[in-house]
Structure formats: C-alpha cells, structure tokens
Amino acid sequence: MVRSYRVLTDRVVPTTEEEKRAWAERIFQRQPALLELPLILVPEYFFQRYEEFFQESPIVIAALNEWMAKATLDDLRLSIERPWIPTSEIYIPDTPIGRRFFNIANAFGEIIPSLNIIPKNQNQAYWLKTEHYYWQARGVLLAYKLFGVIPNPIEEQGVLGRYLPKNLIEDLDLLTNMDVAQLRLLVMGERHIKKWTVKKKIPYPFNNALELFREIQKQNFLVLWQLGPMNSEPYWLSKAQQKDNISARIRLLEKTKWLPGNSLRPPYPQMKKDYLKYLKNAGWEDKWLLPxxxxxxxxxxxxxxxxxxxSDYIKTLKAGKELHVSTFEWRGGQPYKKRASNKVERVEGVIDPLGYILWLWA
Structure with a gap:
C-alpha cells in the first residue's frame, strides 16, 4: 500500500495528519516515482487477514515507526524538507526464508546511507535520496528473484509495478538479473578468489560470498559518486564513448577480440594489457574478476x-549494458541532461506536494 507517512513523537497516526494526507492525495495527482519501501516482518497468520488488520496491528505500527524515524533522520541529514515521506510498505512473513528475504533486501537498500556521503548542494542531496530509493527497490527485486516469498513486485499490481514508471521497472529487471548472476558466480567462485588472494598475499576480509557481493556494490556506488556528482573534469564522455567502453569491457571479460580500426578504442592487445593491469590494481568492485x-x-x-x-553473468551484462550509460551529465556538481533536441540543459530536483522527488528542467 502507498501512503505519505510522517513520524510523530506524541501519537502514532493522528487523524489530523491522515486527513491532510488524504486531502493532498485527492487534490494532487501522484506521479510515477521512486519512494521509501519499509520492510516489515509479520507473523504468517497475518496474511489470512484483511489489509486493515495490518494497518492497526501494534507489530506493524511499531516496525513502521522505527523504520520511518530512521528515514526522517536521513532526510534531515540531507537537508530534505517535505510534508510527508511517501512510502509503500512491504509485508514479509516472519519465517526462516522470509527473514533471508528481509536480510538481503534490507542490506542492499542500506548500502547508500551506510556510506554517509555528504552532498555539496541540494540537487546532489535529491540525487542521493533518489538513488537510495532505487537501491531499495533493487534489493527487494533481488530478494524476490532469489527467494520468492512475496508476489512478483514488478507485475502490474506488484508493490513496485503499481507505482514506478514502466522504463524504471524494465531497468530494475535487467539490473537485478545482473545482480543474481553476479552473486551466483561469486558463490561458486569464492574458493578460487580466496586461493588467488592467498597466492598474491592480498587480504580477504569477507566471511562469505554475500559479504563480498555487498562490498562490490558499495565500491561501485562510490565510483559512481566520484564519476558523477563529484566529477570535476571539464568534459563529459559522450554516450557513444560510454557505450563503446562498456562493450569493450564485456568483450575483454569474455576474451573476444575485435577487429582493428575501431576509432573509439585502442587495438585489442593493448587494451587487454591495460585492462588486466587495471583489474590487478582495482578495488574489490572489479578485482574479483581477475582470478x-x-x-x-x-x-x-x-x-x-x-x-x-x-558466461551467464556476461549475458546479463550484454542485456543491460545501456544501464551503465549515465542518465545525467554532471558539471560543476550540478546535473545536466540532453533534451530531445540534443541540447544539454541543467535539471533540478523538486519536491512535489505529496513528498515525491521529481526532476525538472531548470
């Protein structure tokens, strides 16, 4: 269910706040957009009751208050001011497999806040919060693909399919296919990675493949932050160059040469040498690929x-390679985007009356 939820210290859900929210939702049309996804473990028998039972349950109210108190603090940290935080609660059966679902989805969704990144301006703050919501959704879909447990979240009436734009749903599907393939590859290949780190005298601080997977995602986001909002280069790579770089990386991974004469990339032998050197010196976001x-x-x-x-992992990279092309071009810490006319113009984040973060032309 979707609601705009406000954490209060005196009462749980005051009528006045509910009335304000209901009034706003009647007056303003909700735009498809990312939103907070509280994960709530509930006893199995709850799923035999009506939706109203969930809303009135002390278990749900306490868990939701705890979740939203943390969400409110994160808004405060990012200097985001809005009347409500839009939410769509996800109820998960409190069973062994349900708790595994919760742990995976929650760990993934908390990666960005755990980095404690401090934005330099309001657009960066809105971008960080939007990415946080995107990674929450990604964690939910990843957990679903691994364990099931809840109805398919990206179907038309699923918890994501009901409220996110269609193109975002398609992107999440492709991206989580990569995540699943990468995690399965890490689980199978972890012993080889450990053996390689011992041989190379490289510390391996992870207890299992899941911890390594999470560290890879954390470092990937830090790279995204440095190449995006924190990028100080005067020129942004063209989309054509970004796409070619991704295609070259995939071919290097699968050991497939390309013919000489490509104007956007060096000859295969030179790029292979440079790529292997890069993997050797990279952080865990790419180092794991070498062995x-x-x-x-x-x-x-x-x-x-x-x-x-x-091979399965490479197939998902090929299917989703467009996802690695940046949506925004960051210049001087501000986001820009190409219009249909091909002209690059600045965009800015805004808070709509229901609390959603939207991106508009400046």
Whole structure:
C-alpha cells in the first residue's frame, strides 16, 4: 500500500495528519516515482487477514515507526524538507526464508546511507535520496528473484509495478538479473578468489560470498559518486564513448577480440594489457574478476560449471549494458541532461506536494 507517512513523537497516526494526507492525495495527482519501501516482518497468520488488520496491528505500527524515524533522520541529514515521506510498505512473513528475504533486501537498500556521503548542494542531496530509493527497490527485486516469498513486485499490481514508471521497472529487471548472476558466480567462485588472494598475499576480509557481493556494490556506488556528482573534469564522455567502453569491457571479460580500426578504442592487445593491469590494481568492485576470468573457458561451458556461471553473468551484462550509460551529465556538481533536441540543459530536483522527488528542467 502507498501512503505519505510522517513520524510523530506524541501519537502514532493522528487523524489530523491522515486527513491532510488524504486531502493532498485527492487534490494532487501522484506521479510515477521512486519512494521509501519499509520492510516489515509479520507473523504468517497475518496474511489470512484483511489489509486493515495490518494497518492497526501494534507489530506493524511499531516496525513502521522505527523504520520511518530512521528515514526522517536521513532526510534531515540531507537537508530534505517535505510534508510527508511517501512510502509503500512491504509485508514479509516472519519465517526462516522470509527473514533471508528481509536480510538481503534490507542490506542492499542500506548500502547508500551506510556510506554517509555528504552532498555539496541540494540537487546532489535529491540525487542521493533518489538513488537510495532505487537501491531499495533493487534489493527487494533481488530478494524476490532469489527467494520468492512475496508476489512478483514488478507485475502490474506488484508493490513496485503499481507505482514506478514502466522504463524504471524494465531497468530494475535487467539490473537485478545482473545482480543474481553476479552473486551466483561469486558463490561458486569464492574458493578460487580466496586461493588467488592467498597466492598474491592480498587480504580477504569477507566471511562469505554475500559479504563480498555487498562490498562490490558499495565500491561501485562510490565510483559512481566520484564519476558523477563529484566529477570535476571539464568534459563529459559522450554516450557513444560510454557505450563503446562498456562493450569493450564485456568483450575483454569474455576474451573476444575485435577487429582493428575501431576509432573509439585502442587495438585489442593493448587494451587487454591495460585492462588486466587495471583489474590487478582495482578495488574489490572489479578485482574479483581477475582470478575468475583466468579460469573462464568459453569452449567448455558444458564441462565447467564456473565457466557457465561466468558466461551467464556476461549475458546479463550484454542485456543491460545501456544501464551503465549515465542518465545525467554532471558539471560543476550540478546535473545536466540532453533534451530531445540534443541540447544539454541543467535539471533540478523538486519536491512535489505529496513528498515525491521529481526532476525538472531548470
């Protein structure tokens, strides 16, 4: 269910606030947009009751208040002011598999706040919060693809499908396919990564593949932050160059050469040498690929399970390579975007009357 929720210290859900919210939702049309996704564990028997039972349950009220108190503090940290925080609660059965769903989705959704990034201006703050919501949705869909537990969240009446734009749903589907393939590859390949780190005398501070997966995502976001809002370069890579860089990386991963003469990239032998050197010196966001790429043999996918997992991961990268092309161009810490006319103009985040963050031309 979607509501604009406000945490208060005196009463749980005062009538006056509910009336204000209901009035606003009658007057203003809700735009498809990302929103807060509280994860709430509830006893299994709750799912045999009506929706109103959930809303009135002390278990739900307490969990929602706790979640929203934290969300309100994060708004305060980012200097985001709005009348309500729009939410769509996700109820998860409190069972062993339900708790696994919760832990995966929650851990993924908390990656960005855990980094304690301080924005330099309001647009960066809105962007960070929008990304936080996107990663919450990504965590929910990843957990669903791993465990099921809840109805498909991206179907038309799913918890994401009802409220997010169609293009965003399609992007999330492709991105979480990558996440699933990457996690499965890490689970299968972790022993080889550990063996390689011992040989190279590299510390391996992770207790399991899931911890490594989470660290990879954290470092990926930090790279995104540095190349995006914090980028001080005077010129932004063209979308054509970004797309070619991604295609080249995929071909390097799968050990597929390209013909000479590509104007956007160096010859294969030179780029392969540079890429392997980069992987060797990279953080965990890419370092993990080096030992697994060495073991990958595309001629023996039927005999080698690790090669099959690696191939599956590469397929998801190919299917979703457009997702790695930046939506915004950041200049001087501010976001810009191309109009249909190909002219690049600045955009800015705004809070609508229902508390949603929208991006408009400045």
């Amino acid at each position: 697994l790429r060495k073991l990958y043999d595309k001629e023996q996918l039927g005999e080698k399970q690790l090669s099959r997992r690696f």
